[in-house]
């Protein structure tokens with residue numbers, strides 16, 4: 001039977017029955033990690049109870065079965081993201097791991113002294129620091145294209161930052177702070193005019209929209225399973241075959257070698273195994289595939305419509321609360337995120353107050369310190385929605401915000417921030 005987002009999806013998520021401090025859990029930190037539907041939990045359990053063995057390493061039936069299951073998960077991801085070939089899908093621990101892998105392989109291949117790497121001013125630290133460290137270590141320049149006061153990076157501004165010294169660009173698809181959607185297709189097209197490959201951080205996009213890597217033209221597209229209702233510890237590095245095929249292994253070890261002797265040069269296997277040294281997270285891949293299937297069954301149009309409803313409801317709900325401001329324009333192209341500030345009250349105090357009402361939100365800088373600085377605030381309070389959230393929960397947030405007061409952080413550490 002068809003699951004629709006909202007109230008009817010809640011029954012699929014066992015954790016939503018949790019009560020904390022006598023209150024029902026209102027989980028609005030989906031941008032940090034999403035909860036897992038029974039379908040994902042069952043797929044993981046079924047894997048461990050019926051098919052667990054190491055992959056590609058054993059000549060016995062159970063190992064063949066595990067290998068088939070793992071490669072089937074890869075094919076599911078391939079089709080879900082519109083990749084042309086299964087070997088363009090590399091399983092990694094997550095977005096952070098994927099970007100580090102790329103910075104240390106592709107980055108080191110392409111970027112040298114005096115070259116430039118272009119990123120936007122709205123990157124999560126995970127799509128910023130690996131590039132920054134690469135640039136520092138090879139003597140290249142990291143060019144940060146600033147976001148404007150609405151929190152967007154217009155494509156012309158991005159294009160103007162590209163030049164003959166640009167070797168690589170890395171951009172987020174959707175901002176984890178404001179939910180802003182970058183015009184990735186146009187950005188990629190501009191970069192390609194200079195022959196510059198583009199790495200896209202899709203961590204906040206994949207839970208909210210059907211991503212088609214070929215339609216976007218992305219050379220690499222990376223994301224985490226856990227933000228799209230899949231397990232933690234699994235993520236995807238998609239790379240165009242011609243590009244991925246040129247990379248040397250990032251880590252070496254079991255599963256990466258074709259032939260090895262003490263005298264000859266080591267020969268490595270082709271991708272994806274070349275980039276998946278060691279025992280992979282097989283159950284994670286299985287759970288991730290189940291999450292993609294679950295979302296496809298719900299339907300991307302329904303998911304988008306639900307995001308639209310909740311984001312607009314949240315913007316409207318807080319609009320007549322004194323002192324509450326929405327940062328950016330989340331309703332322009334809703335991606336399930338609304339970031340607010342309460343004037344005169346530290347975001348940690350707001351977060352603590354909401355928590356006392358059973359509402360889980362993230363407050364602070366959201367691992368995007370420099371982007372949050374753009375808005376001249378110490379941090380924001382981020383409401384991030386998932387398929388099981390409801391308008392009734394938005395009303396609970398509004399009601400709780402009516403009584404928020406300055407607390408410990410506002411009084412003692414008004415400008416301090418950590419997270």
Ligand code: PMP
Nearest residue numbers: 094095096124126176203204224
């Ligand atoms: N990029 C973005 C846009 C994110 O929102 C996140 C997670 N907050 C990451 C990268 C890092 O993802 P992970 O922690 O799963 O590696």
